Amino acid sequence: MELQAALxxxxxxxxxxxxxxxxIRFYQTHLGALIGFLENRDQAEVTSLTRSSMRxxxxxxxxxxxxxxxxxxxxxxxxxxxxxxxxxxxxxxxLDVDPMAGRPRIKPDRKLxxxxxxxxxxxxxxxxxxxxxxxxxxAMMMLLLDTxxxxxxxxxxxxxxxxxxxxxxxxxxxASGSKSHADRTVAIWSATVEAxxxxxxxxxxxxxxxxxxxxxxxxxxxxxxxxxxxxxxxxRRVVLAGVECKPRLCHIWRHTFARLYxxxxxxxxxxxxxxxxxxxxxxxxxxxxxxxxxxxxxFELSPVRQLLTMTR
Numbered sequence: 001m002e003l004q005a006a007l008x009x010x011x012x013x014x015x016x017x018x019x020x021x022x023x024i025r026f027y028q029t030h031l032g033a034l035i036g037f038l039e040n041r042d043q044a045e046v047t048s049l050t051r052s053s054m055r056x057x058x059x060x061x062x063x064x065x066x067x068x069x070x071x072x073x074x075x076x077x078x079x080x081x082x083x084x085x086x087x088x089x090x091x092x093x094x095l096d097v098d099p100m101a102g103r104p105r106i107k108p109d110r111k112l113x114x115x116x117x118x119x120x121x122x123x124x125x126x127x128x129x130x131x132x133x134x135x136x137x138x139a140m141m142m143l144l145l146d147t148x149x150x151x152x153x154x155x156x157x158x159x160x161x162x163x164x165x166x167x168x169x170x171x172x173x174x175a176s177g178s179k180s181h182a183d184r185t186v187a188i189w190s191a192t193v194e195a196x197x198x199x200x201x202x203x204x205x206x207x208x209x210x211x212x213x214x215x216x217x218x219x220x221x222x223x224x225x226x227x228x229x230x231x232x233x234x235x236r237r238v239v240l241a242g243v244e245c246k247p248r249l250c251h252i253w254r255h256t257f258a259r260l261y262x263x264x265x266x267x268x269x270x271x272x273x274x275x276x277x278x279x280x281x282x283x284x285x286x287x288x289x290x291x292x293x294x295x296x297x298x299f300e301l302s303p304v305r306q307l308l309t310m311t312r
Contacts, residue, residue, distance in 0.1 A: 001046045001094050003035045010088050030081035046094045049086055054099045057082075058106075073108035112288055113255035114246045121145060121256065123241040132202040132220050137233060139192075139199035140211055141253065146192040147171060148257035148275050151227040151250035157210040159203075162196060169193045173276065186274050259289040 010031070014024060037057055038048050061075045082100060089095040116124070121141075128138035144154065153173050161172040167190040175183050188196075202220075204212060209224040217236075227250070234249040246252055254275070261271055272283040 002044055003038060003046055003048065004044075006046045006089060006092075006094060007031050007035060007085070009092070010085055013088060026077070027081055027084070030078050031085050034078070034082060046089055049089065049095060049099050051099045051103075054082070054103065071108075072106075076106045076108040079106040113259075113285065114248075114252050115256040115259045115289075116243075116252060120241070120243045123243055124237050127237050127240040131218070133214055133218055135195075135199045135202055136211060136220075137237060139195040140230070141234075141237070142192045142195040143171070143188065144250065144253035145257055146188045147186045148254045148261075149173065149186070150254060150276075151230050153276075154250070155209065155211060155225045155227055155230055158208075159200070159210050162210055164193045164196060166190075167193070169196070181278065184273065184276050255286075258283075258286040262286050262289050 007028075011024060011027060014027060034057055035044075037060060038044065038053060041053075041056075043053060058075070058078075061070065061078060064070045065072055065075060079100075083105075086095065086098050086100045090098045125138060125141060128134040128141075140154065143149065149157075149171075156174070156176070157171060158174075161174065163170050163172075169188045169192070170185050171188060173184050173186060175181055203210075204220050204222050207222045207224070211225045211230075213221050213223045213225045213229050215221055231249055235245065238245045238249065258271060258275065261274075262268065268280065268283055268287060271286065272280050275283060277283045
């Protein structure tokens with residue numbers, strides 16, 4: 001069987017299990033690049049997936065890393081996609097041996113995610129005035145900070161999924177607008193409730209989603225805000241606040257939520273559920289932020305400090 005035909009069957013299989021469009025594109029992009037590489041070497045059959053061809057492919061990727069054309073995380077993504085594909089080929093009996101079996105998994109370099117400081121958060125919120133757009137942007141930033149929602153989850157949020165009480169509330173994050181495979185509920189604090197209530201008072205009626213787009217920079221519409229539109233408005237707030245502009249602005253709010261949660265002793269399993277991570281391994285990167293709390297506590301309770309305080 002040809003590799004492209006096998007890929008088509010693999011994609012059909014993933015779709016039959018309800019994999020999301022983004023996941024399908026992930027497989028198509030990464031496996032398509034591998035197939036193109038092998039076809040250029042006159043290896044167009046499934047049986048071309050050998051240990052030798054895998055070594056050649058990953059050596060090619062490492063060369064691109066050295067040239068700074070791609071990052072190590074990209075190589076790890078190829079590793080995940082190819083493992084799923086070769087397991088499928090073995091299960092379909094197109095391959096007798098899995099060429100990825102026994103090969104060490106490639107893990108991306110774990111760097112601490114960028115986050116906002118509390119001073120930066122306050123500066124960003126202070127850019128929001130009492131205009132309808134200002135109320136919208138303040139409500140969105142408060143909600144991002146209080147829940148760690150992804151960009152796609154925030155812009156697809158329906159008003160019916162936002163529940164506001166007198167001193168607390170919650171939002172229902174639908175799997176249909178998320179990377180998660182199930183709906184989840186995330187609590188919100190009273191100040192966030194107030195910001196959302198202020199926004200709802202000026203929000204256009206009959207809008208499809210909780211947060212709407214604007215024409216120009218001041219006229220509210222009934223159109224749903226898009227992830228790109230969200231990123232653009234956050235970038236404007238960054239400029240107005242005079243804080244450092246960082247990549248993936250919406251995701252920085254998500255990282256900030258997680259950092260502040262674990263720094264105050266929040267448990268990692270609850271954080272996983274609130275963030276909608278499928279695996280606890282994805283969430284564990286935030287444990288490194290707990291070091292700040294540990295160091296502060298050690299400084300406060302250091303035995304040496306206690307000894308010197310006693311002898312003075």
